[in-house]
Amino acid sequence: xxxxxxxxxxxxxxxxxxxxxxxxxxxxxxxxxxxxxxxxxxxxxxxxxxxxxxxxxxxxxxxxxxxxxxxxxxxxxxxxxxxxxxxxxxxxxxxxxxxxxxxxxxxxxxxxxxxxxxxxxxxxxxxxxxxxxxxxxxxxxxxxxxxxxxxxxxxxxxxxxxxxxxxxxxxxxxxxxxxxxxxxxxxxxxxxxxxxxxxxxxxxxxxxxxxxxxxxxxxxxxxxxxxxxxxxxxxxxxxxxxxxxxxxxxxxxxxxxxxxxxxxxxxxxxxxxxxxxxxxxxxxxxxxxxxxxxxxxxxxxxxxxxxxxxxxxxxxxxxxxxxxxxxxxxxxxxxxxxxxxxxxxxxxxxxxxxxxxxxxxxxxxxxxxxxxxxxxxxxxxxxxxxxxxxxxxxxxxxxxxxxxxxxxxxxxxxxxxxxxxxxxxxxxxxxxxxxxxxxxxxxxxxxxxxxxxxxxxxxxx
Ligand code: ARG
Numbered sequence: 115x116x117x118x119x120x121x122x123x124x125x126x127x128x129x130x131x132x133x134x135x136x137x138x139x140x141x142x143x144x145x146x147x148x149x150x151x152x153x154x155x156x157x158x159x160x161x162x163x164x165x166x167x168x169x170x171x172x173x174x175x176x177x178x179x180x181x182x183x184x185x186x187x188x189x190x191x192x193x194x195x196x197x198x199x200x201x202x203x204x205x206x207x208x209x210x211x212x213x214x215x216x217x218x219x220x221x222x223x224x225x226x227x228x229x230x231x232x233x234x235x236x237x238x239x240x241x242x243x244x245x246x247x248x249x250x251x252x253x254x255x256x257x258x259x260x261x262x263x264x265x266x267x268x269x270x271x272x273x274x275x276x277x278x279x280x281x282x283x284x285x286x287x288x289x290x291x292x293x294x295x296x297x298x299x300x301x302x303x304x305x306x307x308x309x310x311x312x313x314x315x316x317x318x319x320x321x322x323x324x325x326x327x328x329x330x331x332x333x334x335x336x337x338x339x340x341x342x343x344x345x346x347x348x349x350x351x352x353x354x355x356x357x358x359x360x361x362x363x364x365x366x367x368x369x370x371x372x373x374x375x376x377x378x379x380x381x382x383x384x385x386x387x388x389x390x391x392x393x394x395x396x397x398x399x400x401x402x403x404x405x406x407x408x409x410x411x412x413x414x415x416x417x418x419x420x421x422x423x424x425x426x427x428x429x430x431x432x433x434x435x436x437x438x439x440x441x442x443x444x445x446x447x448x449x450x451x452x453x454x455x456x457x458x459x460x461x462x463x464x465x466x467x468x469x470x471x472x473x474x475x476x477x478x479x480x481x482x483x484x485x486x487x488x489x490x491x492x493x494x495x496x497x498x499x500x501x502x503x504x505x506x507x508x509x510x511x512x513x514x515x516x517x518x519x520x521x522x523x524x525x526x527x528x529x530x531x532x533x534x535x536x537x538x539x540x541x542x543x544x545x546x547x548x549x550x551x552x553x554x555x556x557x558x559x560x561x562x563x564x565x566x567x568x569x570x571x572x573x574x575x
């Protein structure tokens with residue numbers, strides 16, 4: 115038989131050529147090579163510590179693995195589909211390079227605990243990369259918010275003008291969402307950072323092993339407590355993807371706002387040319403492709419979450435080949451999340467804010483109606499009555515196409531005699547936002563405090 119398999123002993127016929135390709139995963143799992151080698155080096159060192167390998171064997175093996183790492187990084191490594199996956203490509207090459215000693219590396223180990231280990235090492239780095247991506251975007255948004263602490267814009271509910279807010283406050287709402295995302299990734303890292311090695315195929319191994327030592331070498335918090343669970347658990351993948359789906363949901367919501375805001379109808383913001391594209395037919399167009407694409411990519415991340423939940427839903431213990439199907443979704447989720455964070459950070463750093471347009475928009479749509487009602491309450495009217503009075507004035511305003519702040523005192527007084535000249539302070543947009551001066555409110559003072567606080571928090575994550 116040519117291309118003899120590492121597991122070929124009990125076989126008499128070669129693998130069907132289609133099945134060989136069908137069952138292989140090397141085309142996608144080769145991206146785990148660094149973590150696979152890292153895991154193997156730790157495993158070899160542990161075996162040397164317990165006396166399963168002698169010192170020299172361990173040295174030859176780890177040197178061979180180092181050489182393979184260089185081959186892969188220099189792109190001279192010959193990845194072979196007949197060697198099925200990343201593990202057997204590396205192991206077979208090791209045996210080619212160092213001979214029979216290489217055959218001892220797999221002692222007390224199985225590809226089942228090996229792949230679970232590789233994926234955990236890989237995703238641990240993935241979480242850290244996503245974490246710094248989120249951190250970068252948070253910092254960019256804080257910078258933007260800081261420049262727009264005083265900028266008044268209409269705040270919306272039901273996408274109808276509700277009450278004036280500041281643009282800085284709006285940006286800081288996004289920052290809060292991202293802080294929660296960071297926390298979710300950080301939390302799932304705890305459950306990623308557990309060592310499967312030692313579980314072997316499913317039941318453990320007869321060799322003397324020291325799992326605490328391997329865990330220590332690889333920076334894991336502890337060895338997994340149950341060998342069956344260790345090889346079959348993919349909860350950590352699902353948790354990671356679920357945190358990513360929530361992150362994408364947030365980015366998609368931001369995107370929706372940016373797409374609206376950058377339209378000619380809103381014109382609240384302008385996305386720089388570098389982050390937009392044109393139309394091949396309509397010369398006037400400048401399309402907000404980045405937010406649109408991020409909104410679109412949210413769909414594929416949700417889809418991967420569903421794939422993974424479904425992949426696991428009916429699996430009996432312990433390892434099943436089904437699990438090979440977890441790689442492509444999770445890799446794509448990581449790539450997508452990192453790309454979207456990167457694109458967003460650059461785009462938001464260059465975002466132009468049309469403060470005058472937003473101010474004008476905030477002045478329309480009776481956005482200070484609640485302030486007028488609160489004013490009447492301050493003068494002794496019960497809130498329900500105040501609501502009624504203002505409702506009637508708004509109705510008049512709509513008929514006459516005039517906003518509350520532009521009405522004369524006499525006209526306002528026709529609503530209620532207790533209205534006096536000082537009403538114009540509360541009807542002004544600046545007065546409205548400044549009056550919401552409490553923790554979490556939109557008053558510029560509070561937004562400045564929130565920014566200060568967020569700067570401290572972002573340093574700690
Ligand atoms: N390529 C496999 C995976 O991704 C590695 C583990 C294979 N184990 C096995 N017994 N076939 O899950």
